[in-house]
Structures are given as structure tokens and as C-alpha cells.
Amino acid sequence: MGVYGIDLGTTNSAIARIDADGRPEVMVGINGEPTVPSVVLFASAFDHLVGEGARRQSRLDPEHVCALVKRRMGEADWRFTAHGESWSAPAVSALILKSLAADVEFGGGEPVRRAVITVPAYFGDEERRATIQSGAYAGFDVAGVLSEPIAAALSYGFGRLDGTVDVGKPGERETVLVYDLGGGTFDATVIELADRRISVLAVEGDHQLGGADWDERIALYLSQQFCAANPDAEDPLDDSAGSQMLVLAAEQAKRELSEVDRTDVVVAHDGARAVVSLTRAEVESLTASLMRRTIELTRDCLTAAGKRGVASVDRLLLVGGSSRMPMVERELNKELGLRGELRDPDLSVARGAALYGEKLEMERLILADLVTRGRLRDGSALREAAPADLEQSVARVAASFGQPVALVRRMLEIQVDTVVSRGFGVLALDNHYGLAAAWLVHRNQTLPVRVRRSFGTVREDQDQIELTIVEQQGQAASVRPEDTKVLVEGRIRGIPPGYPAGSEVRVTFEMGFDGVLHVTAHHVDADMPLTLSAQTGATLSQADVARELDQVQRSRRRAG
Ligand code: AMP
Numbered sequence: 001m002g003v004y005g006i007d008l009g010t011t012n013s014a015i016a017r018i019d020a021d022g023r024p025e026v027m028v029g030i031n032g033e034p035t036v037p038s039v040v041l042f043a044s045a046f047d048h049l050v051g052e053g054a055r056r057q058s059r060l061d062p063e064h065v066c067a068l069v070k071r072r073m074g075e076a077d078w079r080f081t082a083h084g085e086s087w088s089a090p091a092v093s094a095l096i097l098k099s100l101a102a103d104v105e106f107g108g109g110e111p112v113r114r115a116v117i118t119v120p121a122y123f124g125d126e127e128r129r130a131t132i133q134s135g136a137y138a139g140f141d142v143a144g145v146l147s148e149p150i151a152a153a154l155s156y157g158f159g160r161l162d163g164t165v166d167v168g169k170p171g172e173r174e175t176v177l178v179y180d181l182g183g184g185t186f187d188a189t190v191i192e193l194a195d196r197r198i199s200v201l202a203v204e205g206d207h208q209l210g211g212a213d214w215d216e217r218i219a220l221y222l223s224q225q226f227c228a229a230n231p232d233a234e235d236p237l238d239d240s241a242g243s244q245m246l247v248l249a250a251e252q253a254k255r256e257l258s259e260v261d262r263t264d265v266v267v268a269h270d271g272a273r274a275v276v277s278l279t280r281a282e283v284e285s286l287t288a289s290l291m292r293r294t295i296e297l298t299r300d301c302l303t304a305a306g307k308r309g310v311a312s313v314d315r316l317l318l319v320g321g322s323s324r325m326p327m328v329e330r331e332l333n334k335e336l337g338l339r340g341e342l343r344d345p346d347l348s349v350a351r352g353a354a355l356y357g358e359k360l361e362m363e364r365l366i367l368a369d370l371v372t373r374g375r376l377r378d379g380s381a382l383r384e385a386a387p388a389d390l391e392q393s394v395a396r397v398a399a400s401f402g403q404p405v406a407l408v409r410r411m412l413e414i415q416v417d418t419v420v421s422r423g424f425g426v427l428a429l430d431n432h433y434g435l436a437a438a439w440l441v442h443r444n445q446t447l448p449v450r451v452r453r454s455f456g457t458v459r460e461d462q463d464q465i466e467l468t469i470v471e472q473q474g475q476a477a478s479v480r481p482e483d484t485k486v487l488v489e490g491r492i493r494g495i496p497p498g499y500p501a502g503s504e505v506r507v508t509f510e511m512g513f514d515g516v517l518h519v520t521a522h523h524v525d526a527d528m529p530l531t532l533s534a535q536t537g538a539t540l541s542q543a544d545v546a547r548e549l550d551q552v553q554r555s556r557r558r559a560g
Helices: 052-057 089-106 125-137 148-162 211-229 240-256 280-286 288-307 326-336 348-372 387-401 405-413 542-554
Strands: 003-008 012-018 024-026 040-042 047-050 080-082 085-087 114-119 141-147 173-181 186-194 197-206 262-269 272-279 315-319 340-342 415-417 424-430 434-441 449-456 465-472 484-493 504-511 517-523 528-535
Touching (some): 003 089, 003 148, 012 089, 012 348, 040 052, 040 089, 047 052, 047 089, 089 125, 114 125, 114 148, 125 141, 141 148, 141 348, 148 186, 148 197, 148 315, 148 348, 173 288, 173 326, 186 288, 197 288, 211 240, 211 262, 211 272, 211 280, 211 288, 240 262, 280 288, 315 326, 326 340, 348 387, 348 405, 387 405, 424 484, 424 504, 434 449, 434 504, 465 504, 465 517, 484 517
Parallel strands (some): 003 114, 173 315, 197 415, 315 340
Antiparallel strands (some): 003 012, 012 024, 080 085, 186 197, 262 272, 449 504, 465 484, 484 528, 517 528
16 A cells, blocks of 8 residues: 655645556546645535635635645644634645545545655744644544655656666765745755765745745735726725735736736726736836845855855756746846756655655565564664565565566665754753753754753752753744744653752753654663653644544535
8 A cells, every 4th residue: 555645735735656667646636637726615614625616716705715724834823713613724734635635536546544745844843743733634644744845856866866867876966956936935955866865955945935925916016006097996905805816816917927928917896997917027026025035045055055065056956836937947047057947846746755655665564574574673674684685575575566676676775864944952041141042953954863961950859850942943043042932841750869969861852854853851870761741832632633633524525
């Protein structure tokens, strides 16, 4: 049974799997399109509609339509309320995931049980947990969360590693800058392909920057032109249906202007009408500051990669639907001297997620095979296997899946390395600053990370220690507590009695490839693990989770 790869996008989502030939294939939904708008219409308290139908309805029924929910992931208090029910961001996202899964089954695919879901590279711990939660609400076993640029690079690099330029060969390497401008988010990432390894060297991004911002600027312009032509009519932006309509018209015009130089937009509102003529050059000048911001972030990313020894990049990969705007290629070329390559900007992330899912699945099956045959102890890692055993197991697994041995071997061989998107640390008393952030994990550090820090008890027989774990907020790691985001306010409990002041409690921060932080504590003298009871703003109680799960399961999906 395969693992599906899901691009849970801000504006559009897609689902892919590996086909019989070992190639990633994006599944086509009920509407015949490979991508589905990430928009949910709450039609009543009992049913909802996901996708293009919901997007179109947003004009008529804006209060019940939830779009851009991904921007809310990790915001513990955010709720979308419709028909007297409130929905958290993971719960709304779960409806999108369920809809993708239903489409797959409708198209005759195997039911979606395990999935890899992609997230922007700079998503922090809470956003990643929220994404995993949405998968759980949708009834999936989330095999992993994968950063979108890595997914794009994997989709690209997998072909490269297989292709004429074998960057898998020792000594050959290629650095790739992935510029990903989607509907609501922007990511710049520098990746290196070498020795069958895909490594992320630096990431930069903005959670609140994407095609939707272009739409807003254009909508504002359309409303100004409409109001100038109809001074007595109400401003469409003062009305929620009017603004939804304007934003949709703006988005449509923006897409057209990627192909042609000029288009006319009809704005009808409050009994009045205006035909606004828009040129590509006008839109480019209205949105120049947005474009500039992506260039600045891209430069920052290149600088960070430079510190890790990357003097120049060999290729520029353009992903995300908004990369289709001609200004993107042109400005990147002008400012950075790089020629961009646009390859299936909407689908490469889902494909890469499917490849990664397949890799995880193959690793899991081979490990299970070796353990069952007594060639590896339970709990061992694959790298501990003897090469001959591994080779035989690869052949068995390939045969049982009817796939070429070389493909399964390559899936195992390709390594993916990534970096931490934000710093993580603790708030501790400092002689100079008073309460200050001490950073244990730094941005752009290679994952996985395992860092230890020791704390001393301050009095004899002390039985607990307070601990505040924080995440970096801005671009730079600041020591000021107000510049950090509190992730966990924890208490290390169970410190045994009979130890003096200053006895050592070692706190370990571990972050796996998925970028989710795990904190453990250990009493050094007593050599015993301590429990960390954590309170976070974002932690839902078990009762909340059960209620939301029930809410997601109960809401019926309307076709349309
Ligand atoms: P994504 O989140 O990667 O699916 O990207 C969706 C974003 O790409 C939306 O903001 C779309 O308006 C934008 N987009 C898609 N196609 C085009 C196009 N041809 N020209 C400009 N923007 C586009």
C-alpha cells in the first residue's frame, strides 16, 4: 500500500502517488484538474463543499467561505465560524485533505491511509504540528511532513540524479536556488545536489507574501477606478461580497496578464458599472514593492548559503503558481543574473512529496523484511545492515512491488538533508540582561539536531524546574524575551529528593527531519529521566481534539 504525497497549499492543493513505473503521478480530481482550490464553503451546519465550487461561491456567500487557511496554521486561537460552529485551522485543512482523498477514491485509486504532507520551509514547530494534526483529523497516518522546496528539489533532483548529468557521481555537484512564490507564501531555498544527496543549505521566506497580495493590490486599483467613474456608488471594498468579487476579478486579470499585455475588467457593483483597462506594466508597477521583497529575501538566502560555502548557484528553479508572472523571471534575471526554469510550478511539490513518501515506505518495508528474517535487531537503523543483506532485501521488496531493483535501490540511496528554519532556545536568567533567550538550535543548522543544556537546581531537595522554551520570531535571533515566541512553558518534575543545590538536570532538544521539536530532561546524578509537563497555547486538550475530530467526521462533503 503506497504513501501519497500531498501539497496542502495556501491557494491550491494536489495529491500524487508513485505509479507502476516508479514515477510520481499527480491524481486528477473530480473536476478533471490536477489541483484543487484550498477553499471550503460551509454550506450548512452539516455539510461543506471544497474546491472550485467553493471558490466560485465565495462571491455569493463570503461569510461561509474559508480561504487561505494555511496562513492561520499554528494560530492557536484562530477559528472560522459558520452556521454556529467554529473550526480551527487544522480542522478546516482536514476537510481539504479529506476531499483530496475522496477524489482519489472516486478516480479508482487506493484509499489514502498514509501520506506525506508538505509545509513551507520556514514553518515553525507549531505550524508543523498543526499540519500533522490536520492529517490526523482527516484520518491519515502522517508518514512525515516535508518542506516544500525540498519536495520541489526532490522532484527535480530525482530526475537529475537519474538523468544525463549524474550529480549522483562522486565529485559532481549542482547548486539550485528554489524560488517558490505561491498563492499566500514565499520561500527561497538554496539546495545542493551531490553524491546522491539533496541538501538544503539555506532557507528564507515570508508567511504573508504571495499571489494573494498581488490580487489585493490589483483589487484596490480596480475599486479606485470604479469609484472615480461612479462617484455616487458605494465602494465595492466596503462590502464583503463586493470585495470578494473584486479580488476574484483581480486574480483572473493577473493570470490573463501573464499571457497578454492588456485586459479589460468589468466591475459591477451597487447598480453601477465600470470597465477598467489594465496593462501588464501597470500591474507590475502596482506590485513592484512585493516583487522587491521577494528579491531581498532571495538575496538573504544566497548570503546565508554563501556562509556555508556556496559561491554561486548553477540553476534557478521557479515553483509556485505565481512564478508564472513574467516579472518574476525578468526581475530575478536582472537583479541576480540567473535564468529561471519554470517546470510544472503547481505540481512539482506534490510529486516530490510522493517520492519522499515512497522512499519512507521502501525504507520501512526493507527494515521490516530484515528484522523478520533475523538479519537486523528490532529497533536498529537501516544503515546498520550488512550490504549483502540489504541488497537481497532490496531485491525481495522490488519483486513484491513489481518495481525495478535499481529504482528501489536509488530510493534508499538518495539522502535528503535539511536545515532548521528558526532558532529554538530557552529563557534563562542572564547576568547582563536579566531574563534572556539562550539559543540552543540555530537557524539554518542542519537537521537532525540534538543539543543538550544543563541546568542546576538552586536549592537542596528541589523537586522541579520551570522551563520556558522559545522559538525565534524575526530574521535575527534576539536575546530579548519579547522578540521570541513562547512554545512551551514546561515544568520538569520528579527530581528525586536527597540531592544538593546545583545538581545537574540535562535538557535535550531534539529535532528530527520533520522540524518538530522534542524536549526531554534527565537527572544526571540519579541517572533517571524526568517528566516534562508542558503547557502551550497551541496544545489542544484531548477533549478538544476529540470534539474537532468528530466535527470533521460529521460534516458531509457536498459534490460540486
Ligand atoms: P500555488 O499556491 O502554488 O498553487 O499558487 C497559486 C497562486 O498562483 C495564486 O495566487 C494564483 O493566482 C497564481 N497563479 C496561477 N497561475 C498564474 C498565472 N498564470 N499568472 C499569475 N499568477 C498565477
